Amino acid sequence: GIVHPTNTLLESGTNRIFIDQVWAEQIGLPLVKLNVSIPVYNIDSTLNAGGCIMHKCSFVVEYQGHRERVTAEATQLGKINLILGWTWLFKHNPETNGQKEVVILS
Numbered sequence: 001g002i003v004h005p006t007n008t009l010l011e012s013g014t015n016r017i018f019i020d021q022v023w024a025e026q027i028g029l030p031l032v033k034l035n036v037s038i039p040v041y042n043i044d045s046t047l048n049a050g051g052c053i054m055h056k057c058s059f060v061v062e063y064q065g066h067r068e069r070v071t072a073e074a075t076q077l078g079k080i081n082l083i084l085g086w087t088w089l090f091k092h093n094p095e096t097n098g099q100k101e102v103v104i105l106s
Helices: 021-026 086-092
Strands: 008-010 017-020 032-038 053-063 066-075 082-084 095-097 102-104
Touching: 017 021, 021 066
Parallel strands: 008 082, 017 066
Antiparallel strands: 017 082, 032 053, 053 066, 095 102
């Protein structure tokens, strides 16, 4: 398959995986419509201007030789293309070094 390097946010404040919908469309990932739309709220509890999550997509994440198929909900993320949430973090338990800006999968 085609590799699309991208910026990713590791976020323990959410349980899910999110992908920027515009980026997903640009790189040709097939989006699947959800049965029920999911409202998105900002940190201040206001409804996100990007609207509800209405699609998801599956793709392979590769990092440090580890490959895994994930399913992400597509939404408007702005400058970040991918968010890996708590369930992914719990499963992989990465080591982080903020000073060196390095994440190592254990």
